[in-house]
Amino acid sequence: MAKVKLAESKINKIKEICANFGNLPGEAINVLHKVQGEFGYLPAEVQEVVAHELNVSVAHIYGIVTFYSFFTMLPKGEHPISVCTGTACYVRGAEKVLDEFKRELKIAVGETTADGKFSISCLRCVGACGLAPVVLIGEKVYGRVTPDGVKDILNEYRNA
Amino acid sequence: MINITIDNKPLQVEKGITILKAARAAGVEIPTLCYYELDGIILENRPGGCRICVVEVEGRRNLAPACATEVMEGMKINTHSLRVVNARRTVLEMILSDHPADCLICPKSGNCELQDLAQRLGVREIPYQGEQSTYRKDTSRAIIRDIDKCVMCRRCETVCNVWQTVGALSAVNRGFEAVVAPAFEQDLEKSPCTYCGQCIMACPVGALSEVDNTRQVITAISNPKKTVIVQTAPAVRVALGEEFGYEPGTIVTGKMAAALRKIGFDYVFDTDFAADLTIMEEGTELLTRISKFMAGDKNVKLPILTSCCPGWVNFFETNYPDMLDVPSTAKSPQQMFGAVAKNYWADKLGIKREDMVVVSIMPCVAKKFECSRDEFKENGNPDVDFALTTRELAELIRQFNIDFESLEEADFDKPLGESTGAAVIFGATGGVIEAATRTAYEIFTKKSLPKIDFEELRGLEGVRKATVDFDGTPIHIGIAHGLANARKLLDEVRTGKSNFHAIEVMACPGGCIGGAGQPFHHGDFSIIEKRFAAIYREDAGKAIRKSHENPFITALYKDWLVEPCGEISHHLLHTHYFDKSKHIEVEG
Numbered sequence A: 001m002a003k004v005k006l007a008e009s010k011i012n013k014i015k016e017i018c019a020n021f022g023n024l025p026g027e028a029i030n031v032l033h034k035v036q037g038e039f040g041y042l043p044a045e046v047q048e049v050v051a052h053e054l055n056v057s058v059a060h061i062y063g064i065v066t067f068y069s070f071f072t073m074l075p076k077g078e079h080p081i082s083v084c085t086g087t088a089c090y091v092r093g094a095e096k097v098l099d100e101f102k103r104e105l106k107i108a109v110g111e112t113t114a115d116g117k118f119s120i121s122c123l124r125c126v127g128a129c130g131l132a133p134v135v136l137i138g139e140k141v142y143g144r145v146t147p148d149g150v151k152d153i154l155n156e157y158r159n160a
Numbered sequence B: 001m002i003n004i005t006i007d008n009k010p011l012q013v014e015k016g017i018t019i020l021k022a023a024r025a026a027g028v029e030i031p032t033l034c035y036y037e038l039d040g041i042i043l044e045n046r047p048g049g050c051r052i053c054v055v056e057v058e059g060r061r062n063l064a065p066a067c068a069t070e071v072m073e074g075m076k077i078n079t080h081s082l083r084v085v086n087a088r089r090t091v092l093e094m095i096l097s098d099h100p101a102d103c104l105i106c107p108k109s110g111n112c113e114l115q116d117l118a119q120r121l122g123v124r125e126i127p128y129q130g131e132q133s134t135y136r137k138d139t140s141r142a143i144i145r146d147i148d149k150c151v152m153c154r155r156c157e158t159v160c161n162v163w164q165t166v167g168a169l170s171a172v173n174r175g176f177e178a179v180v181a182p183a184f185e186q187d188l189e190k191s192p193c194t195y196c197g198q199c200i201m202a203c204p205v206g207a208l209s210e211v212d213n214t215r216q217v218i219t220a221i222s223n224p225k226k227t228v229i230v231q232t233a234p235a236v237r238v239a240l241g242e243e244f245g246y247e248p249g250t251i252v253t254g255k256m257a258a259a260l261r262k263i264g265f266d267y268v269f270d271t272d273f274a275a276d277l278t279i280m281e282e283g284t285e286l287l288t289r290i291s292k293f294m295a296g297d298k299n300v301k302l303p304i305l306t307s308c309c310p311g312w313v314n315f316f317e318t319n320y321p322d323m324l325d326v327p328s329t330a331k332s333p334q335q336m337f338g339a340v341a342k343n344y345w346a347d348k349l350g351i352k353r354e355d356m357v358v359v360s361i362m363p364c365v366a367k368k369f370e371c372s373r374d375e376f377k378e379n380g381n382p383d384v385d386f387a388l389t390t391r392e393l394a395e396l397i398r399q400f401n402i403d404f405e406s407l408e409e410a411d412f413d414k415p416l417g418e419s420t421g422a423a424v425i426f427g428a429t430g431g432v433i434e435a436a437t438r439t440a441y442e443i444f445t446k447k448s449l450p451k452i453d454f455e456e457l458r459g460l461e462g463v464r465k466a467t468v469d470f471d472g473t474p475i476h477i478g479i480a481h482g483l484a485n486a487r488k489l490l491d492e493v494r495t496g497k498s499n500f501h502a503i504e505v506m507a508c509p510g511g512c513i514g515g516a517g518q519p520f521h522h523g524d525f526s527i528i529e530k531r532f533a534a535i536y537r538e539d540a541g542k543a544i545r546k547s548h549e550n551p552f553i554t555a556l557y558k559d560w561l562v563e564p565c566g567e568i569s570h571h572l573l574h575t576h577y578f579d580k581s582k583h584i585e586v587e588g
């Protein structure tokens, strides 16, 4: 007998979300979306509870989570970095900026640093093309970012 | 009915069927890969994804997948036009470009549908050179997943989800990274897999295969210090012949025994003997529970569930941990045989159990897992050392260059090789409960059976229910093959809605005759039907057809066991079950 441990409040929250969708297996994507909205990510234990509530296999839920790129199994960092890779930003060198973040933090897109401070993800056009290339850290917008400026931006958070 | 033409042949076909089915009915073979059907149990995998089955439909711009396109009035179909042949070959070349070319040492070689396609379509080189996906090999105690060979047909997933409702596998990730895997891409041993192996049976390629134990068996036979004993399960004798060109349903019991002796086993015994023993133990357990129930004992657990299928045992340990006291505690015939061999027979021979090697020939993949369970070992020495599949036995026979056809029929050795017709039918769905009924009836009523054949318990429907009259006492019996069907009966038991006295469950289609260790049937259900008929023919031809009349069983009780469900039986022939579920618990 293996055990899956989760705080009661979390279990109840997941159950509530599943119930709101009628515990229907066909609603799995919507349920996962809501659950991720609640917890920020979808760790294995959470997927187990969702599978149990919707009466489908855990493998099936995991299949969905890994199929859609907007689901993540890793917690976002304290300061989530989002690099816009929309057309305007891309043309203006977003790729190089992204590479610099990855190099500085030694993590890949979709990962979180070991100390939990930073995570990197990519975004489609955030509607600030005039400022391209654009980077978001949390809610804060940085425009015209250059690879050279990456270190300075990170330093704002590193010692905070 | 509607009118269509296939390859210029005008045909009348049923409305709503697919082009593939219409063509097959008309004798036109369209190659397929991802499509898989077992019509006898209404199982279909039809993702329409591989596009090997494309055909040209006049008036349509694109080629259509025959397995997923319905026929329509007036349709003109060309299954092998130049365009089709070219497209099909390109599709195949693309699939092959991401497939390892190690057919030489692949477990599926000779039985692989992809290999067949490459031959049939005349592929001699692969023009597309791309990156090949690689994935770690996952080796469990019974099944090997070598996902580099996977063609993403998802046939395994469908069998596991629909026929078994186990849900161990799912397609995960996307694009180039896509694989079929257990949740969180963990190993099979950490999934709810039952080791039934039906995914191996369904897999067109070598991505899924059973663990091969033939080397170890040869090593044991070569060791002069070891006494090597073999036992053969009932379903093997009606299928082994297929590996040597015999018609499905040919009974090859005698040749099989002769081949085993030639290979060099010291004693050629029969699991059927242990099946008779199982009936004595399980039948007694059933009658005890029924008598207690009739005497007003409210705590007695009814229905009793059969426990001889290890796939099924794994399933209820994972899915019904609240009901572990419901199944019979009787070990499976394989394990009863092992216990008798290593305790009683080793003693008779005057050898230590460590110097005896028990090999079983099984139609089953789950038996490999079963014999590795800790509770079936004594000081680390297993009651059954190795379980080989029917296919592995065929491989051994070929390796030893035995001309199967010219073999003289031989008998099993005594005493553990004598059995009755009741034991033979263990190989088919409904057979265990019929065998138990034959014995329980006579013990319960103290009368001789008016008719040995219980037609009402036979058949291939997924769930069957029947009531047998025990001389005025109606006994309600349920039968299921396939774990999805078992689940239906089990859920009724759980909610107290079930009025059965006994339920038999087998994990595989048709019971063990359709086991995953049998020769590959590639979705041809008529093969299972023919094995099914053969099992009952073998039973009908037996001189003794009731387990309790097997003189060697009676002698074993007299000589050693004393009585069914007695002291020795309790220790050696019965087992217990474990909660293998995953519990979601509150953190504390």
Ligand code: SF4
Pocket: B143, B156, B159, B160, B164, B166, B167, B168, B169, B192, B193, B194, B195, B196, B197, B198, B199, B200
């Ligand atoms: S062995 Fe049976 S239970 Fe396990 S993955 Fe294969 S089909 Fe599913």
Ligand code: SF4
Pocket: B149, B150, B151, B152, B153, B154, B155, B156, B157, B180, B199, B202, B203, B204, B205, B207, B208
């Ligand atoms: S493992 Fe076999 S059956 Fe399963 S998807 Fe891959 S090729 Fe198909």
Ligand code: SF4
Pocket: B195, B196, B308, B309, B310, B311, B312, B363, B364, B365, B366, B367, B506, B507, B508, B511, B512, B513, B514, B515, B516
């Ligand atoms: S039905 Fe027979 S072959 Fe299939 S898992 Fe059970 S015991 Fe093995």
Ligand code: FES
Pocket: A084, A085, A086, A087, A088, A089, A090, A124, A125, A126, A127, A128, A129, A130, A132, A133, A134
């Ligand atoms: S493309 Fe980056 S903000 Fe529009």
Ligand code: FES
Pocket: B031, B032, B033, B034, B035, B047, B048, B049, B050, B051, B052, B053, B054, B065, B066, B067, B068
């Ligand atoms: S067999 Fe028809 S698409 Fe694969």
